[in-house]
Amino acid sequence: MTRQRRKNALIVFIGLIFLFVSTLPVYADNPPSSSILKPQKIGSVTIRNNVTAEINNLVMLPADNGNSVGFVMTIHNNSNTDLDFINYWVDLYSKSGTKYSVNVASSNINKIPAKTSSDIMFYSNVGKDVKITDLIIKVIEWDFSYQDFRKVLGEISVGKNYSDMTPAGYGRMISAGDTRLSIVIDRANIGKSEKYHRPNIKITVKNEGKRSVAIPEYEIAIVTQDGLIYPLTARDLKGTVLAPLAEKEIQLTASIPKEVDSQNWKMAIIQPINEGKYKVPVALFELPKATLDEAGDIGKEYTFSTSDGVYYVKLSSLNRLPLEDNDLIVSNLILSNKSNETLTIPNLAAKYTFNETIEKTATVRMNNKVISIPPGDAIEFQAVSTVPYTFEISKVNLTLQQKDSGSEELTDLVEFTHSGEFNPVPDAGDVYVNEELGYRSNVSIRNKYTFEGSNAGIIAAEIQVENLEKRQSEIQKFAGYFERDDGTIYPATFHKIDEKVYPGGKALLYAYSTVPKDFDFSNMKLVIGKALEETNGQTSNLVGYVSPFSLNLPDEKEVQKGLKNIDLSPYELSIERVATQANFTSNLIQLEFDYCLEQDLLTKSSMKERKIIVEIKDGDKKASFSRELVISDSESLAGNNALKVGRHTIKLDPWQDEQMVLQINLLKEFDLNIYAEFEPGYKKLLATQKIPWFVNRSFSN
Numbered sequence: 001m002t003r004q005r006r007k008n009a010l011i012v013f014i015g016l017i018f019l020f021v022s023t024l025p026v027y028a029d030n031p032p033s034s035s036i037l038k039p040q041k042i043g044s045v046t047i048r049n050n051v052t053a054e055i056n057n058l059v060m061l062p063a064d065n066g067n068s069v070g071f072v073m074t075i076h077n078n079s080n081t082d083l084d085f086i087n088y089w090v091d092l093y094s095k096s097g098t099k100y101s102v103n104v105a106s107s108n109i110n111k112i113p114a115k116t117s118s119d120i121m122f123y124s125n126v127g128k129d130v131k132i133t134d135l136i137i138k139v140i141e142w143d144f145s146y147q148d149f150r151k152v153l154g155e156i157s158v159g160k161n162y163s164d165m166t167p168a169g170y171g172r173m174i175s176a177g178d179t180r181l182s183i184v185i186d187r188a189n190i191g192k193s194e195k196y197h198r199p200n201i202k203i204t205v206k207n208e209g210k211r212s213v214a215i216p217e218y219e220i221a222i223v224t225q226d227g228l229i230y231p232l233t234a235r236d237l238k239g240t241v242l243a244p245l246a247e248k249e250i251q252l253t254a255s256i257p258k259e260v261d262s263q264n265w266k267m268a269i270i271q272p273i274n275e276g277k278y279k280v281p282v283a284l285f286e287l288p289k290a291t292l293d294e295a296g297d298i299g300k301e302y303t304f305s306t307s308d309g310v311y312y313v314k315l316s317s318l319n320r321l322p323l324e325d326n327d328l329i330v331s332n333l334i335l336s337n338k339s340n341e342t343l344t345i346p347n348l349a350a351k352y353t354f355n356e357t358i359e360k361t362a363t364v365r366m367n368n369k370v371i372s373i374p375p376g377d378a379i380e381f382q383a384v385s386t387v388p389y390t391f392e393i394s395k396v397n398l399t400l401q402q403k404d405s406g407s408e409e410l411t412d413l414v415e416f417t418h419s420g421e422f423n424p425v426p427d428a429g430d431v432y433v434n435e436e437l438g439y440r441s442n443v444s445i446r447n448k449y450t451f452e453g454s455n456a457g458i459i460a461a462e463i464q465v466e467n468l469e470k471r472q473s474e475i476q477k478f479a480g481y482f483e484r485d486d487g488t489i490y491p492a493t494f495h496k497i498d499e500k501v502y503p504g505g506k507a508l509l510y511a512y513s514t515v516p517k518d519f520d521f522s523n524m525k526l527v528i529g530k531a532l533e534e535t536n537g538q539t540s541n542l543v544g545y546v547s548p549f550s551l552n553l554p555d556e557k558e559v560q561k562g563l564k565n566i567d568l569s570p571y572e573l574s575i576e577r578v579a580t581q582a583n584f585t586s587n588l589i590q591l592e593f594d595y596c597l598e599q600d601l602l603t604k605s606s607m608k609e610r611k612i613i614v615e616i617k618d619g620d621k622k623a624s625f626s627r628e629l630v631i632s633d634s635e636s637l638a639g640n641n642a643l644k645v646g647r648h649t650i651k652l653d654p655w656q657d658e659q660m661v662l663q664i665n666l667l668k669e670f671d672l673n674i675y676a677e678f679e680p681g682y683k684k685l686l687a688t689q690k691i692p693w694f695v696n697r698s699f700s701n
Contacts, residue, residue: 036171036182039072042162045139045154047088050079053139055156058132059164059281061268062227066128070271070280071137072176073120075112083112091138092124095157100124105273105280106177121176123273123280133158165266168286173208174269176282179216180209183269186249188287190262197262200355200394201232201252207242215240218269219279220252225264230256251357255392297416304413306402309343312336315416317423318396321529321548322389322481322489328544331383331398331416337373344372346402349410350383353397360385365532365546369438382546384532395419425527428549439476440468443528446508446569448553450521451682457519458682460512461526461553462569472500475507479531479545482513485523490515492526495606502602508569509606512678525550560687563699566674567686568610570603571631573643578672579696587661588654589625591616596647597631613675613683614652619668619690625655628677667693
């Protein structure tokens with residue numbers, strides 16, 4: 001090789017080295033052997049002999065009126081005398097010449113003792129179009145002999161390769177005031193719910209100093225690629241004191257609207273100044289790659305073994321359901337036997353871990369009418385726990401465990417993980433087919449009723465359960481809620497039926513809720529689940545529900561015109577004759593009627609004693625009178641206040657009204673109204689018919 005060619009090759013080689021070095025992150029010194037990066041040095045200025053001012057850790061974040069900038073000046077006083085810092089300052093400029101106002105975060109820095117160093121934090125606001133590499137920092141000394149009293153000791157221009165970003169996989173040393181902390185992102189994932197992204201980040205904060213310090217009340221936030229800032233909620237951050245070299249793991253969560261682009265998110269450490277009036281950026285971290293985790297173990301099948309055999313288990317769905325001021329977390333699982341022998345049902349337990357930090361015991365709910373799994377068959381079961389309804393969940397871990405016989409020991413069998421949305425409640429339409437062994441039935445909503453009260457209203461759904469078992473069967477106990485199309489939820493109270501229902505027979509039970517007066521009852525559905533109860537002595541308390549489904553609420557029936565075949569399921573009432581009389585001596589008005597009451601003996605009802613209200617309302621609205629009657633099988637209730645099955649005549653207790661009797665010559669006709677009363681003060685008009693006053697009127701079929 002000729003001398004000239006060697007020279008050219010050397011120039012190319014040096015150029016390649018320069019190009020390689022220019023693409024590396026900028027460090028304060030040589031690249032550290034550990035993953036903790038020191039504050040990035042931008043440049044330094046000599047203040048006087050053996051005293052230098054180093055500018056480092058320049059960070060920029062979007063702000064409402066531009067960009068917020070924070071940086072640190074480290075004074076190295078290697079001289080033998082103290083330095084009066086009050087004689088010095090910094091100015092911030094853009095390379096185009098624009099000057100920006102600068103403030104100091106610590107106002108108690110006056111002297112820098114000899115042979116020490118001190119970190120002083122400054123902050124400023126710059127224009128929204130200003131880049132971090134556009135900035136120039138000038139170190140000045142106050143001197144009355146100079147224009148504007150500013151003697152420029154030196155200026156530091158931010159290099160074009162400077163980046164305030166801490167790369168993924170690295171930590172950052174933060175040195176300001178009396179604290180030297182390192183911060184590392186240990187883990188980050190981003191789950192999704194129906195409406196939100198759920199970032200879940202764990203960081204470690206370590207005290208790198210030589211004395212105990214309290215972690216500053218940092219604000220930690222997600223910064224999107226569009227410059228939107230969303231605060232992260234930190235567990236165990238405020239007030240934490242760290243001894244030298246001690247560290248603290250901190251869990252961070254947030255709820256970010258699903259519409260926000262989740263690409264290229266960053267994590268920012270922000271120092272509030274002046275009671276939060278100013279927000280000074282301290283550090284910026286790139287989140288680890290592949291942090292978006294929308295998948296999980298729903299639908300995946302796993303296997304485990306016990307001394308009884310090999311089982312297959314699958315998480316089929318995961319629901320979050322309202323229950324008073326809590327939410328139920330319900331995992332619906334399928335346990336399969338793929339062997340050629342019958343397997344006993346293992347004694348299972350479970351626990352949840354939410355957001356990888358909050359652990360809660362779960363209740364395992366099995367069908368108590370099943371004691372084994374035949375070959376090739378499967379059963380469904382649920383693991384249930386509760387959380388406050390305000391608790392944001394980004395990740396769910398469900399661990400199935402086996403209870404060892406004769407001890408309290410639990411053995412972990414399978415762990416399921418899910419970071420996506422909770423499953424929506426299945427829509428059963430008009431009929432839900434319950435295939436649970438022992439409770440097989442068709443469930444539908446027969447009628448919707450709205451009952452008006454003076455201050456509120458009641459919505460009630462008449463639920464019909466048809467027994468599909470081949471023997472008498474108990475009716476499944478239900479729980480759930482009414483839901484409007486805007487997502488508003490009203491807890492439902494469900495009546496219970498203790499009687500068994502014949503094969504092919506039906507049961508009628510009611511779910512109801514109190515709602516505001518003048519409530520819009522349209523566009524509602526009823527969500528029903530199988531109730532979980534906890535027995536305490538003679539009483540049972542509702543603790544949850546599982547296997548939810550929603551049913552459409554039918555349109556409410558119109559008021560019936562006529563008094564024949566009035567639906568009072570499981571009864572049907574027909575009024576066949578009506579007579580009214582007036583007693584002028586005692587000013588009494590009397591109502592008497594013949595009726596026929598029929599009962600469907602194959603239908604059981606949760607309302608054993610139905611109450612109806614019979615009302616006389618004058619057509620000219622001169623007056624109205626009413627009586628409450630009970631429909632019952634009890635003979636003890638016979639008389640003027642009860643209706644009995646069969647054909648009977650009833651004479652209601654009379655009403656006394658002198659003014660009404662005096663106007664008898666003016667009376668023409670009245671409305672005979674039949675109301676259903678759901679609770680005292682809440683009634684619904686079922687049927688009505690106009691009838692002339694003071695006649696004996698029979699109604700033909």
